[in-house]
Amino acid sequence: MSAQNESVVTRVDVHVFRAPIATAVVNAFGAMRNRPMALVSIEDGDGITGWGEVWCNFPVVGAEHRARLIASVFAPLLVGRTICDPACEYARLARIVANQVLQTGEPGPFGACLAAIDQALHDLAARRAALPLWRYLGGAHERAGPSQARIPPPGGQRSGEAASVGGLSEPVPVYASGLGPDGAETIAQHARQRGFRAFKLKVGFGREHDLANVRALRESLPVRSTVMVDANQAWPIDEAQTMARLLAEFDLTWLEEPIAADRPPAEWQALASASPVPLAAGENLCSASRLDAAIASGALRVLQPDIGKWGGFSQILPIARRAVQAGMRFCPHWLGGGIGLIASMHLRVAAGGDGYVEWDANPNPLREAFALPGVVDGSVVLSDAPGLGLVPDLRALEAYRVSL
Numbered sequence: 001m002s003a004q005n006e007s008v009v010t011r012v013d014v015h016v017f018r019a020p021i022a023t024a025v026v027n028a029f030g031a032m033r034n035r036p037m038a039l040v041s042i043e044d045g046d047g048i049t050g051w052g053e054v055w056c057n058f059p060v061v062g063a064e065h066r067a068r069l070i071a072s073v074f075a076p077l078l079v080g081r082t083i084c085d086p087a088c089e090y091a092r093l094a095r096i097v098a099n100q101v102l103q104t105g106e107p108g109p110f111g112a113c114l115a116a117i118d119q120a121l122h123d124l125a126a127r128r129a130a131l132p133l134w135r136y137l138g139g140a141h142e143r144a145g146p147s148q149a150r151i152p153p154p155g156g157q158r159s160g161e162a163a164s165v166g167g168l169s170e171p172v173p174v175y176a177s178g179l180g181p182d183g184a185e186t187i188a189q190h191a192r193q194r195g196f197r198a199f200k201l202k203v204g205f206g207r208e209h210d211l212a213n214v215r216a217l218r219e220s221l222p223v224r225s226t227v228m229v230d231a232n233q234a235w236p237i238d239e240a241q242t243m244a245r246l247l248a249e250f251d252l253t254w255l256e257e258p259i260a261a262d263r264p265p266a267e268w269q270a271l272a273s274a275s276p277v278p279l280a281a282g283e284n285l286c287s288a289s290r291l292d293a294a295i296a297s298g299a300l301r302v303l304q305p306d307i308g309k310w311g312g313f314s315q316i317l318p319i320a321r322r323a324v325q326a327g328m329r330f331c332p333h334w335l336g337g338g339i340g341l342i343a344s345m346h347l348r349v350a351a352g353g354d355g356y357v358e359w360d361a362n363p364n365p366l367r368e369a370f371a372l373p374g375v376v377d378g379s380v381v382l383s384d385a386p387g388l389g390l391v392p393d394l395r396a397l398e399a400y401r402v403s404l
């Protein structure tokens with residue numbers, strides 16, 4: 001058995017699933033006609049397993065490609081390694097693959113693989129410490145309780161085994177995402193019945209269509225409901241300025257990615273100063289320097305990095321804390337399966353602040369197969385189960401498995 005804070009990696013496995021859906025999930029730049037999920041599991045010599053999820057919604061072959069990258073590039077670098085600190089391991093792996101990233105021109109897929117590996121190593125480390133990941137990362141808890149770590153039992157904490165150490169997390173607000181452009185009110189009503197109080201609508205489908213959709217959603221909800229909109233980088237700056245003014249009457253909590261994420265900071269600042277609606281972005285800012293530049297620009301009120309697209313816990317958490325310190329809301333982006341969603345919740349608790357976690361409200365068997373926390377009056381509370389607090393039920397998911 002290894003020391004409590006050390007893992008010797010013995011296995012790295014990848015798992016790809018695709019679930020058919022009845023209705024495509026549409027946004028301003030494309031559509032998902034099925035739902036993919038790519039997971040990585042990392043097991044250590046004590047039989048403890050950590051899990052991570054790779055962002056892989058686009059392109060349609062993204063899940064298989066990223067899983068193969070992990071299996072062929074990263075797994076051989078991990079098996080046999082003694083891991084003391086997931087953040088150090090992230091830095092080591094990033095250094096080793098740096099030239100391959102340049103040579104292949106694939107910073108996105110490599111970055112997403114590293115992000116998922118980082119999640120899995122953190123899940124593993126927190127399980128070893130018999131702590132829920134949010135507390136392992138220093139997050140706040142709701143109720144007083146015996147919060148000291150338990151010593152893992154002989155052989156280590158088993159994957160998925162709950163250890164009661166007392167104290168739940170602070171409540172974390174969540175919002176129902178992925179609504180529209182068609183049928184948003186119906187999905188929102190279902191989400192309301194499940195406890196959601198905040199709702200995000202997709203826009204970017206034409207001015208009149210967008211405004212009619214926002215009005216219809218607003219009017220279908222109780223007055224005090226929180227509503228946001230997401231343009232998925234659809235507009236040039238002049239249209240974004242016009243839309244921001246036209247959207248002002250709907251009391252929106254934020255306007256997300258009205259222009260392309262890589263537009264110059266000066267353009268974002270000009271839009272922010274003209275927009276009556278707070279601006280949000282981050283899911284397509286995939287480096288520390290770009291996220292820090294976004295914080296420094298003052299243009300965004302809401303920062304939304306994606307824990308499976310770039311950075312994992314080790315890179316995003318320090319940035320998230322800087323964002324909260326700067327007075328921004330940290331609202332992690334997620335629109336995939338259950339592991340990335342629960343990881344986003346742990347990340348948000350650890351970061352602090354009052355930000356929301358995104359929760360896709362569209363049907364997705366690859367999210368619904370997980371025992372996620374219930375939503376009560378718009379918020380979730382994370383348990384004190386070790387690590388992420390859940391593991392995939394591989395038998396339930398088997399029908400969706402893609403062989404690589």
Ligand SMILES: [Mg+2]
Nearest residue numbers: 230232256283
């Ligand atoms: Mg978005």
